[in-house]
Amino acid sequence: MSETTRGRNQDRARVAGGQDHEVRYEANKERVSKDDVKSAIKLVGNSRDKVEDELDRKG
Numbered sequence: 248m249s250e251t252t253r254g255r256n257q258d259r260a261r262v263a264g265g266q267d268h269e270v271r272y273e274a275n276k277e278r279v280s281k282d283d284v285k286s287a288i289k290l291v292g293n294s295r296d297k298v299e300d301e302l303d304r305k306g
Contacts, residue, residue: 262298264288277302 263269291297
């Protein structure tokens with residue numbers, strides 16, 4: 248098994264909109280509703296940076 252963290256880092260760079268625990272984590276982190284997070288994912292894609300920027304822009 249590889250000793251690198253490449254896959255893990257790539258996974259952390261994305262928000263899985265279909266996984267409730269990831270949406271809930273991002274909603275709590277940004278202090279918004281889960282629906283706001285899902286809307287941001289639909290609007291800008293699942294890149295964590297883009298989702299957070301969109302949520303900051305709205306808030």
